[in-house]
Structures are given as C-alpha cells and as structure tokens.
Amino acid sequence: MHSREAGSATLALGGSWRLSQRLPRLARARELLDAAPDTTALDFDTAALTDWDSGLVTFVAGLEHLCGVRGIHCRPDGLPEGLRKLLELARALPQTGRGGHAMQPAPSFISRLGSDALDLIQSTGEIMAFFGEGTLALRNFLLGRARFRRSDLWLIMQESGADALPIVGLVSFLVGIILGYIGDQQLRQFGAQIYIADLVGLATVIQMGALVTAIVLSGRTGAAFAARIGTMQVNEEIDALRTLGISPMEFLVLPRMLALIAMTPLLAIYADLLGILGGAFVGTVVGGLTLSAYLTETQLAIGWNHIIQGLIAATVYGAIVAASGCLRGMQCGRSAAAVGQATTSAVVTSIVFIVIAAAVLTILFDAVGLS
Amino acid sequence: MRIEGITLGYGDTLVQQDLSFDIRCGDVFVIMGGSGCGKSTLMRCLTGLLAPWAGRVLLQGESLWERAPAGRSVLMRRNGVMYQSGALWSSMTLEENICLPLEQYTELAPEQMRAIAEYKLALVGLAGYGDYYPSEISGGMRKRVGVARAMALDPDTLFFDEPSAGLDPISARRLDELILELRDSLGTTMVVVTHELDSIFTIADDSVFLDAETKTMLATGNPRELRAASPVVRVRAFLNRGDAG
Ligand SMILES: Nc1ncnc2c1ncn2[C@@H]1O[C@H](COP(=O)(O)OP(=O)(O)O)[C@@H](O)[C@H]1O
Ligand SMILES: [Mg+2]
Numbered sequence: 307m308h309s310r311e312a313g314s315a316t317l318a319l320g321g322s323w324r325l326s327q328r329l330p331r332l333a334r335a336r337e338l339l340d341a342a343p344d345t346t347a348l349d350f351d352t353a354a355l356t357d358w359d360s361g362l363v364t365f366v367a368g369l370e371h372l373c374g375v376r377g378i379h380c381r382p383d384g385l386p387e388g389l390r391k392l393l394e395l396a397r398a399l400p401q402t403g404r405g406g407h408a409m410q411p412a413p414s415f416i417s418r419l420g421s422d423a424l425d426l427i428q429s430t431g432e433i434m435a436f437f438g439e440g441t442l443a444l445r446n447f448l449l450g451r452a453r454f455r456r457s458d459l460w461l462i463m464q465e466s467g468a469d470a471l472p473i474v475g476l477v478s479f480l481v482g483i484i485l486g487y488i489g490d491q492q493l494r495q496f497g498a499q500i501y502i503a504d505l506v507g508l509a510t511v512i513q514m515g516a517l518v519t520a521i522v523l524s525g526r527t528g529a530a531f532a533a534r535i536g537t538m539q540v541n542e543e544i545d546a547l548r549t550l551g552i553s554p555m556e557f558l559v560l561p562r563m564l565a566l567i568a569m570t571p572l573l574a575i576y577a578d579l580l581g582i583l584g585g586a587f588v589g590t591v592v593g594g595l596t597l598s599a600y601l602t603e604t605q606l607a608i609g610w611n612h613i614i615q616g617l618i619a620a621t622v623y624g625a626i627v628a629a630s631g632c633l634r635g636m637q638c639g640r641s642a643a644a645v646g647q648a649t650t651s652a653v654v655t656s657i658v659f660i661v662i663a664a665a666v667l668t669i670l671f672d673a674v675g676l677s
Numbered sequence: 678m679r680i681e682g683i684t685l686g687y688g689d690t691l692v693q694q695d696l697s698f699d700i701r702c703g704d705v706f707v708i709m710g711g712s713g714c715g716k717s718t719l720m721r722c723l724t725g726l727l728a729p730w731a732g733r734v735l736l737q738g739e740s741l742w743e744r745a746p747a748g749r750s751v752l753m754r755r756n757g758v759m760y761q762s763g764a765l766w767s768s769m770t771l772e773e774n775i776c777l778p779l780e781q782y783t784e785l786a787p788e789q790m791r792a793i794a795e796y797k798l799a800l801v802g803l804a805g806y807g808d809y810y811p812s813e814i815s816g817g818m819r820k821r822v823g824v825a826r827a828m829a830l831d832p833d834t835l836f837f838d839e840p841s842a843g844l845d846p847i848s849a850r851r852l853d854e855l856i857l858e859l860r861d862s863l864g865t866t867m868v869v870v871t872h873e874l875d876s877i878f879t880i881a882d883d884s885v886f887l888d889a890e891t892k893t894m895l896a897t898g899n900p901r902e903l904r905a906a907s908p909v910v911r912v913r914a915f916l917n918r919g920d921a922g
Contacts, residue, residue, distance in 0.1 A: 543766050546766070546826075549725060549758045550754065
C-alpha cells in the first residue's frame with residue numbers, strides 16, 4: 307500500500323471502499339506514516355479503486371488531518387474528481403456555533419462533589435421559587451383573581467378522581483386482603499381472629515388507604531401532569547401563555563393542585579372502604595367470623611381521630627403528587643427526551659416526598675395527641 | 678420601540694451582544710440572519726420571555742425589563758406573538774384558542790367572542806374551522822391560526838417567528854400579503870423573523886441583520902438599500918444569495 311521515493315510517499319488505494327464493508331482503520335495509516343518519519347509529501351494512487359462512498363471521504367479527510375499535524379504536504383491530485391469536490395465542500399462551508407462541545411477532562415472527585423452541591427442548591431432554589439409562585443397563585447385564587455378556566459378544573463377532577471376509581475379500588479381491596487391474611491396468621495395462634503377487624507381497619511384508615519391512593523395517583527396522574535405540561539413547554543405553548551400575561555402557575559398548575567387536593571381525600575375514603583371490605587373477606591372466609599361481627603368490631607375500633615388523620619394525610623399527599631408533577635413539567639427542557647425524564651422524575655419525586663410526609667405526619671399526630 | 682445595547686445569552690453561552698436599533702411605529706421590521714444566529718432569542722427578549730444580560734428594551738418610552746412582573750405583563754399584552762410552530766394550546770379547539778385572550782382581558786359576551794374568533798379565522802382563510810383541534814389540521818394551517826390568535830386582542834405590535842418557513846410558496850405569499858394588509862388597515866407594527874429573501878424584499882421597510890460568527894448585528898436599514906450598498910460584504914452576500922457582487 308505504500309511505495310516511496312526521496313521524501314515523498316504514494317498511498318495506493320484500491321478495491322471497493324464502501325461504508326457497508328470493513329474499512330481499514332486510520333490507525334493503520336498512522337503506523338505507516340510513523341514508520342517513515344522523513345516523508346514530506348503524500349500522493350494518492352487510485353488506479354485500482356473500483357467504487358467508493360463516504361467511507362473513503364472520511365478516511366482521506368482523517369489522513370489529511372494526520373498529515374497536517376506532521377507537516378506533510380498532502381497532494382490530492384491523484385484522488386477521483388468527485389472525492390476532491392466533497393472534501394472541499396466540507397472545508398468550505400462556514401462552521402457556525404462553537405464547533406462542538408469542548409473536550410473536558412474527567413472531573414476529579416472534589417470538583418464532582420462541588421458541582422453536585424451547586425446543582426442541589428440550584429434545584430432547591432427552583433423548588434422554593436415554585437412554591438413561592440404556587441402560594442401567590444393560591445392567594446390570587448382565594449381573592450378570586452386567579453386566571454384559569456373552570457372547565458379545566460372539572461375535567462382534571464374527573465380525569466384524576468372518577469377515572470381512577472377502578473384501579474384505586476382494586477389495589478386497596480388487595481392490600482386489605484394482604485393485611486387480613488397477616489392478621490389471621492398471627493391472631494389465630496391466640497384464637498383472637500376478631501381482632502383482624504381492628505388491625506385491618508386501623509391500618510387502612512390511618513395510613514394505608516391514603517398511601518395506596520397517593521401512590522396510584524402519582525403513577526397515574528402526577529406522571530400525566532408532568533408529561534402534559536412538559537409537552538406544552540416543548541411546543542412553546544407555555545411561552546404563548548406568558549406573552550399574553552397569563553401566568554402558567556395560575557392557568558396550569560393551580561387547577562391541577564386544586565383538583566388533587568379535593569379528589570385525593572375522597573378517593574382515600576373510597577380506598578378505606580374497599581380495604582376494610584378486603585379485610586372482611588379474609589375475616590369471614592378464612593377467619594370464620596360473621597360479617598356483622600367483623601363490621602361491628604371495625605366500627606368499635608375506628609374513631610374520628612383516625613379518620614381525620616387519614617384525611618389530612620390524603621390531602622397532603624394529593625398536594626405533593628400535583629406539585630411534583632407540575633414542578634417537573636415546568637422544569638422540562640425543550641425536547642421529547644426531556645418530557646420522558648420529566649415524567650419519570652415526577653413519579654420519583656412524589657413517592658419520595660410522600661414517604662417523608664407519611665413519617666413526619668405520624669410523628670406529628672402522635673405529638674398533638676390525635677392517635 | 679427602541680432597543681439599546683442588548684446582550685443575550687442562555688446560561689453562560691453568549692448568543693448576541695450589543696444590539697441597538699429602533700423599530701418605527703407602523704413599519705414592517707425584519708430580523709434576518711442565518712439559522713441559529715439568535716433571531717428567535719432576540720424575539721423572546723422583545724416579547725418579555727427572556728431577560729437580557731445587559732441593555733434595555735423601550736416600549737413607548739417604558740423599559741420592559743426594568744418593570745415589576747405585573748407591569749411587564751401589562752406591556753406584554755399589547756403584543757401579539759406567532760410562534761415558529763404555531764404553539765396552539767392543544768387541549769382547546771381553534772375557536773377556544775382565539776377566545777382565551779379575549780376571555781382573560783375583555784368583558785365580551787361569549788357569542789361576541791365567538792364572532793370575533795370566527796372573523797379572525799376568516800382573515801387567515803380558515804373560516805369554518807373553529808371547532809377543530811390543533812392536532813386535526815396541517816402545520817401551515819396551525820401557523821395561520823397562530824396568526825389569528827396573535828391578533829385576537831388587536832395588538833399594537835405583532836411578532837412573527839419564521840411565518841413562511843415550511844409553507845408552500847402560495848401560502849407563504851398569502852401570509853406575506855396578510856402581513857402587509859393588516860399593517861395597512863390596522864396600522865399594526867410588524868416584527869418578522871425570517872431568512873426568506875423573497876419575503877424580506879416584499880414586506881420589509883426596515884431590518885436588522887444578525888451574524889452568528891461575530892455574535893452581533895452587522896447592519897440595519899432597508900434591505901433593498903442594504904443589498905445594493907451595504908458596506909459589509911457578509912450582508913451583501915446574504916441578500917444576494919451568496920454573491921457579494
Ligand atoms: N433554550 C436554550 N438553551 C440554550 N441555548 C439555546 C436555547 N435556545 C437556543 N439556544 C441557542 O441559541 C442560539 C440561537 O438560537 P435561536 O435564537 O433559536 O436561533 P434562530 O436564529 O435560528 O432562531 C443557538 O445557537 C442555540 O443553540
Ligand atoms: Mg428560530
């Protein structure tokens with residue numbers, strides 16, 4: 307492939323150079339050049355070349371670059387006419403922009419730590435700003451000045467509330483059955499199956515009903531909020547709202563917050579009922595209790611304080627799901643991939659904050675004597 | 678509208694710097710330049726969406742970016758904007774899209790609003806499409822509805838981001854004519870982002886040329902005069918399709 311005479315070398319290129327084939331690596335040419343350090347000029351001999359496409363163009367372009375670095379003069383005369391033109395075309399067009407991202411050395415542990423900390427501070431700032439704007443929107447709503455469409459609110463309430471009934475019902479019923487079985491296995495040892503009703507009833511009303519509802523909603527509704535608002539961000543729909551002086555916080559976020567704050571407690575009550583039903587199913591079929599005994603025991607076990615705890619928790623979770631979905635949607639970048647990320651991160655954010663809220667609320671209720 | 682020493686960027690990337698020019702009332706003003714040079718970015722700044730790093734945007738003597746957000750949104754309401762993609766609200770019908778600004782800022786009765794929406798749709802040649810959803814019409818139609826929506830509140834200034842991009846030549850010509858007719862009949866100031874030469878020479882009274890390499894404006898003035906006599910080679914080349922003459 308390589309013949310030479312006094313300082314100048316000729317590279318013979320032969321056969322078929324197509325992208326669909328295995329092509330020689332540039333490293334091979336580099337070896338050849340390294341092996342002949344006294345070369346000052348490079349010619350091409352393409353007599354044996356049968357056909358070629360971009361595979362050859364990029365190879366020659368790379369070769370020219372290698373030669374440039376080594377101070378070797380590349381003489382393209384031997385190349386096919388079309389190929390020379392293509393090479394010139396790539397060189398002639400003005401390269402706009404920054405010419406690609408600059409290569410950055412891999413950051414050290416310390417600088418990674420630093421930039422992570424800065425990211426954390428920035429995202430905390432964004433969340434704070436979101437809550438600030440959200441509070442302002444809520445104030446405007448209470449003053450009757452918020453700009454949003456009431457029809458949107460009803461539609462969102464229906465989509466997030468009524469349409470979620472089957473799935474929330476199913477999951478709650480099954481969780482009731484699981485709790486019932488666990489209770490039955492333990493309490494059977496003492497012949498105290500009647501307390502299955504207490505166990506299932508209390509666990510469901512205080513925490514599980516609200517938690518199950520919230521987790522279903524975060525996957526179903528929170529993700530939908532993020533996708534919806536994120537897509538609007540991509541399509542400049544949010545810009546169009548802003549230029550009209552309509553705050554997206556009031557127009558998009560507020561109705562979603564209100565809808566979930568209103569619907570989650572209602573869904574949680576429904577989840578409680580189906581959870582208790584699931585427990586009753588186990589209590590009667592497996593535990594051998596009568597349905598009326600089970601329900602009476604449930605009634606005795608559950609007090610208003612428990613119901614209030616559950617409802618407060620559900621309201622808080624609803625607000626968390628709506629806020630996470632909307633926050634991630636508003637933060638969404640301007641590409642389809644960003645919408646996907648926004649959706650995922652909405653679900654993750656809401657579940658993390660729901661679990662944190664559950665813990666905090668449990669401690670709080672205990673402190674104020676509600677439990 | 679006066680622009681004084683505007684510098685624009687995202688994060689820490691500079692897009693354009695040191696832009697100063699005037700947009701006279703009732704003119705068709707064209708922002709031109711190669712793709713990616715920052716035309717849309719400049720428009721985002723002029724319409725109140727992106728704060729400049731430095732400089733001022735004066736609307737009838739009032740500085741857009743030095744006002745509190747509430748005051749700014751009052752100023753912004755006098756502008757109508759047509760976005761590159763149309764940016765119609767996808768959950769609403771075309772009629773609802775046009776009615777939303779009216780609902781927010783006027784006391785009109787619903788049937789009055791519907792009549793206005795129908796009239797604006799007719800202006801852009803889409804009478805009878807009021808109850809279609811944005812997903813049910815073509816890209817070019819969406820752009821025209823975008824124009825209709827931008828005109829909903831009869832704004833003082835209309836901004837267009839690449840109105841004719843992606844349109845067939847006849848629709849593009851129609852849109853240019855529409856811009857001129859609206860300017861002549863309503864006296865609306867038009868700010869048009871475009872790089873279509875035909876369109877530029879048909880509609881522009883005045884223009885500014887943004888350059889991607891030097892990241893600043895290279896010329897301002899009537900594009901026909903610039904084509905003949907701009908001292909800057911790159912501007913002449915752009916206006917003569919690459920041939921600097
Ligand atoms: N949201 C954004 N974040 C960061 N950079 C952006 C963003 N939008 C545009 N840019 C950059 O700003 C420059 C100008 O973009 P733009 O104003 O859209 O150009 P055009 O003149 O084609 O409308 C481009 O180089 C682009 O990479
Ligand atoms: Mg653009």
